[in-house]
Amino acid sequence: MTTKQTLLRSLPAVDTLLAIDPLPEYIETHSYDVVLTAVRDVLDTTRRDILSESRDTVHHDELVEQVMMEIEQTFAPTLRGVINATGVIVHTNLGRALLSESAQQAIVDVAGNYNTLEFNLADGKRGSRLVHATQLLRDLTGADAAIVVNNNASALIMILSALAKDHEVVISRGQLVEIGGGFRIPAIMKQSGAHLVEVGTTNRTRIADFADAVTDQTAMFLRVHSSNFKQIGFTEQPTLEQLAHTASEHGVLAVDDLGSGTLIDTTRFGLEYEPTIQDSINAGFDVICFSGDKLLGGPQAGIIIGKQKVMDKLKKHPLARALRVDKLTYAALTATLEHYRRDEALSHIPVWQMISQNLNQISNRAKHWAEQVGGRVIQGESTVGGGSLPGTTLPTALLALDTSSPDDFMAKLRSAEMPIIARVSAGQVLFDPRTVLLSQEDTLLSTLHRLYS
Numbered sequence: 225m226t227t228k229q230t231l232l233r234s235l236p237a238v239d240t241l242l243a244i245d246p247l248p249e250y251i252e253t254h255s256y257d258v259v260l261t262a263v264r265d266v267l268d269t270t271r272r273d274i275l276s277e278s279r280d281t282v283h284h285d286e287l288v289e290q291v292m293m294e295i296e297q298t299f300a301p302t303l304r305g306v307i308n309a310t311g312v313i314v315h316t317n318l319g320r321a322l323l324s325e326s327a328q329q330a331i332v333d334v335a336g337n338y339n340t341l342e343f344n345l346a347d348g349k350r351g352s353r354l355v356h357a358t359q360l361l362r363d364l365t366g367a368d369a370a371i372v373v374n375n376n377a378s379a380l381i382m383i384l385s386a387l388a389k390d391h392e393v394v395i396s397r398g399q400l401v402e403i404g405g406g407f408r409i410p411a412i413m414k415q416s417g418a419h420l421v422e423v424g425t426t427n428r429t430r431i432a433d434f435a436d437a438v439t440d441q442t443a444m445f446l447r448v449h450s451s452n453f454k455q456i457g458f459t460e461q462p463t464l465e466q467l468a469h470t471a472s473e474h475g476v477l478a479v480d481d482l483g484s485g486t487l488i489d490t491t492r493f494g495l496e497y498e499p500t501i502q503d504s505i506n507a508g509f510d511v512i513c514f515s516g517d518k519l520l521g522g523p524q525a526g527i528i529i530g531k532q533k534v535m536d537k538l539k540k541h542p543l544a545r546a547l548r549v550d551k552l553t554y555a556a557l558t559a560t561l562e563h564y565r566r567d568e569a570l571s572h573i574p575v576w577q578m579i580s581q582n583l584n585q586i587s588n589r590a591k592h593w594a595e596q597v598g599g600r601v602i603q604g605e606s607t608v609g610g611g612s613l614p615g616t617t618l619p620t621a622l623l624a625l626d627t628s629s630p631d632d633f634m635a636k637l638r639s640a641e642m643p644i645i646a647r648v649s650a651g652q653v654l655f656d657p658r659t660v661l662l663s664q665e666d667t668l669l670s671t672l673h674r675l676y677s
């Protein structure tokens with residue numbers, strides 16, 4: 225009781241605290257108001273803590289320390305770099321695909337210079353931004369035309385709005401999926417003004433189900449790749465060829481939301497088969513859409529490719545303007561696609577470098593880490609992530625650290641100057657070299673060395 229009063233009385237006045245080093249310097253760099261607010265907050269909290277008896281000392285340096293922390297926290301950027309030691313390659317929460325060096329450089333070049341975003345150098349007249357990346361996409365996929373929009377979710381909304389508004393879209397009950405982040409196919413349909421016509425059953429849909437559903441109101445057959453889940457057992461879906469062929473027989477469009485979309489055959493790396501963009505083009509689909517920052521390994525974007533006539537219609541839709549991408553996206557996407565054209569995707573695009581890394585290289589890195597910081601090397605699995613290849617993994621080697629409290633240790637790792645994101649399994653904290661860049665290795669090891677000893 226008396227201690228409480230003594231403690232309360234020992235709290236410094238606002239001005240006293242403001243004058244203690246280094247707070248005067250903080251006033252210089254951050255403004256008087258910012259520091260004043262932080263000082264008041266810290267004093268209020270301390271007063272409350274004393275009254276609730278959760279605090280029984282008052283040291284001035286401690287209070288100053290708290291004020292500094294509060295100011296740092298208020299001004300810390302919310303978006304910052306981290307080290308991804310989770311082994312999830314296309315990690316949606318950690319920014320998905322990393323850009324290749326030349327894609328990064330392309331962004332820098334375009335960001336700091338005026339550029340030809342909508343300018344034709346040949347005649348000095350106004351040009352169209354829709355030309356960028358188009359030729360490369362046509363060459364690489366064999367499609368007639370291409371449009372790039374904000375992301376694949378918006379690509380699908382645009383396709384449905386422009387080509388199926390007030391009309392029926394036929395889709396298998398096995399593909400009425402939720403991709404994540406509230407992106408659900410039935411909701412997207414509704415938003416676009418298209419009428420959903422479900423056919424087949426959850427596990428089995430045949431091509432006859434599609435054919436039987438056609439009315440004079442039908443605009444398209446839609447296939448949605450079941451990116452993030454897998455059906456096993458007694459299942460059936462029509463082939464791509466059947467879908468495209470039957471659509472054209474009935475005079476409706478065949479549209480494929482590929483989700484990840486890959487130009488490279490994933491079975492080369494012991495992964496399951498992820499449908500390729502070329503498959504859907506060869507099967508005769510009219511329109512295909514996929515993400516720029518999943519297995520393609522580029523910037524966030526929704527890429528729409530397809531047959532000339534339909535693509536012309538899409539280009540004229542008001543959403544094409546609303547969902548257009550900026551110069552930075554075009555710069556990074558073009559540079560990424562260049563790697564495929566030069567047949568150097570595996571060696572230059574981070575997503576593919578990580579997928580194609582061999583187990584030996586990874587084991588050696590994990591062993592080196594264990595020598596530097598302690599712990600053991602164990603076998604484990606990396607995943608591709610990003611809603612692609614559900615349930616398939618790549619064998620990897622992990623550094624495993626035992627700590628008394630894995631959660632506390634993970635929190636310390638996250639609060640490092642360069643935050644480290646690891647994972648916990650069976651009470652051990654695990655670090656997968658596959659997703660840790662070589663350029664980050666020294667930082668990772670010195671942080672681990674400091675925190676784990």
Ligand SMILES: *Cc1c(COP(=O)(O)O)cnc(C)c1O
Nearest residue numbers: 375376377449451483484515611
């Ligand atoms: C990931 C995914 C989307 C959404 O793509 P974003 O680029 O994240 O907008 C849409 N459809 C499928 C099938 C997907 O896998």
